[in-house]
Amino acid sequence: MGLEHDNNSHQVRHIFQKAAPTRAFEDIVRQIEEAIISGELKPHERLPSERELQQIFGVGRASVREAIRVLESNGMVEVRTGAVSGGIFVKPISTATTVEALQRLFLLEKISERELVEFRQAVEGITGYWAAKRATDEDIRRIQEIVDNTEPGDIRWDEFHDADVEFHLAVAEAAKNRINLIVMKAVRQTMIRVMRNVFKTLMTRRQARDAIIQEHRAILEAIRNRDAERARDLMVSHIITFYKDIL
Amino acid sequence: MGLEHDNNSHQVRHIFQKAAPTRAFEDIVRQIEEAIISGELKPHERLPSERELQQIFGVGRASVREAIRVLESNGMVEVRTGAVSGGIFVKPISTATTVEALQRLFLLEKISERELVEFRQAVEGITGYWAAKRATDEDIRRIQEIVDNTEPGDIRWDEFHDADVEFHLAVAEAAKNRINLIVMKAVRQTMIRVMRNVFKTLMTRRQARDAIIQEHRAILEAIRNRDAERARDLMVSHIITFYKDIL
DNA sequence: TTTATAAGAATGGAAGAACCATTACACTCC
DNA sequence: GGAGTGTAATGGTTCTTCCATTCTTATAAA
Structure with missing residues (x-):
């Protein structure tokens, strides 16, 4: 399926490393990265300017800039121009x-719709389960508010979609597992890109909207009643119902 | 829990984009990235040299190089030095x-051990379920081979750990869902880094090794018998048994 | 005194030239 | 033939110079 031979990830014994000559920017990236992960450099903290880093690391400015580009693309630093407010800053976790x-x-990878839907179903199910066990009063209040504010009519399909996402993310927060939350975000975001027309069609129909809202209410009730099995089952059938026509 | 306010991801209406002045390398990254994702540039294909790209995009070589650094850090291209074999190449998916x-x-994020174990338990469970439904004869043969080759004695703890990983990844492949596979790899890799001592302690004890191998065999049998519920339940209790002493 | 304007300084963004290190190929010499 | 050597093209790196942005400070005007 395409993943079998990527970088020998199945050849489990990793004794030797590839002996590539280290490039200057790689050293800089490694050092700054370690400082950030270890907490030595804190979020929003300002790094020395490019010209200062050039002196500190004893390299040319181009190498410093290439290192910054890598760190920036990994979401670890943020760069702003200008005299006083400008500079290189440690980016808060995102x-x-x-x-x-x-x-x-x-x-x-051209992940199929089947894989997306299937994975979503599994993760959402367990999310409902945990949410019912762990939701705080504040979590429940927040989910309630989202459900109450979701209007079945008079909004565009993408607005309704956003409201749906908001509900599911709120439940995921209540589940108190951030891995869940991260993965759900990625899956949902990929779905809206790959299956845009599916969402548009389904979320335009008033009947589907009513069903979704009703199911959201039922899930919320299960969470409120701390009925984890029911929350899980409702969530799973909520997903199945939604996609049943397209798979 | 730290994720609530990252980049307004819960403020669902994304109508406007940040109006930042585009930097030269960003344009280059975007164009090459699109060409790769669309398939216009194929894996292992060679891009023009830095000096040619400099001409093509009408920018300085530094900007080209910064763009390459970003693409490289995103795993989309690979760079080699030298006259004939050197250059910038589209990297196969990894x-x-x-x-x-x-x-x-x-x-x-300092994801806790609880979150890691809990998430792993959920994903491995569903993985066993799907594997029982979809494993091909070749998948089953491969899992059988891994189980048979795993010796309970005479190997170091990390070798036994690698064999365990191999088993779980083989099951994940049989489940035919690549999202599953990707996420499992990330979780397992983080675990071995964060909970190294736990693995070392548990996988050193002969008793634990025997239990693990026996459970692997049972899971394989459930998959072979196409008993999805049993495969799921066995997998879940396999994970619970392993971590029960530490949580 | 307050406000508007201009100059200055420090930052990242960018171009260009020059050189080095690596690599494969073609050629020469033995 | 085989071993060595030159050559050319590649990425790696530094240096210099300048531009665009942004805030501070000084100055002039109201």
Whole structure:
């Protein structure tokens, strides 16, 4: 299926590393990366300017800039121009970069709709289960608010879609597992790109909208009643119902 | 839990984009990226040299190089030096870069052991379920081979760990869902880094090794018998048994 | 005094030239 | 033939110079 031979990931014994000559920017990336991961450099903290880093690392400015580009593309630093406010800053943790990386991989791999829907179904199910066990009063209040504010009519399909996403992310937050949350974001974001027409068709029909809202209410009730099995089952059938016509 | 406010990802209405002045390398990255994702540029295909790209895009060589660094860090191109064999090449699809990105995020977020184990349990369960429904004869033969080749004694703990990983990845392949596979790789790789001592302790004990191998055999039998529910339940309890002492 | 304007300084963005290190190929010499 | 050598093309790197942006400060005007 295309993943079998990528970088010998199944050849489990990793004793030797590839002996590539280290490039200057790689050293710089490694050092700054370690400082950020270890917490030595804190979010929003400012790094020395490019010209200072050039002196510190004893390299040319181009090498410093290439290192910054890599760190920037990995979502670890942020760059601003200007005299006083400008500079290189440690970026606060964000899922955005990683979600983009996941999405890029899904697109390149040509992940099928079946895989997306199927995976979503599994993860959403377990999310409902955990949410029912762990949701705080505040979580439940928030989900309630989202459900109450979702109007079945008078909004565009993409607005309704956004409201749906908001509900599912709120439930995922209540489940208190951030891996879940990150993966769900990536899957959902890839879906809306790959299956745009499916969403548009389904979320335009008033009947489908009513059903979705009703199911959201039922899931919320199960969570409120701490009925984890029911929350899971409702969530799974919620997903199945939605996609049943297209798979 | 730290994810709530990252980049307004919960503020679902994305109408406007940030109006940042485009930098030269960003344009180059975007164009090459689109060419790769669309398939216009194929894996292993060679891009024009840096000096040619400089002419093509009408920019300085530094801008070209910064663009290459970004693409390289995203795992989309590969760079080799030298006259004939050297150049910039489209990299075949690989999960490695994305798995690294996920792992980096998990470490930065300080994802807890509870979250890792819990998520693994859920995903492995559904993996066993699907594997029982979809494994080909070749898949089953491969899993059988791995199980048969796993010796409970006379190997180091990390060798036994690698064999265990191999089993679970083989099952994940049989499940025919690549999202599953990608996520499992990332979770497992983060676990071995964060919970190294746990693995070392558990996988050193002969008793634990015997239990693991026996459970692997049972899971394989369930898959062979196409008993999806049983495969799922066995897989879940396999994970629970392993971690029960540490959570 | 307040406000508008201009100059200055420090930042990242960018171009261009020059050189080095690596690699494969073609050629020469033995 | 085989071993060595030159050559050309590639990415790696530095240096210099300048531009665009952004804030601070000084100055002039109201």
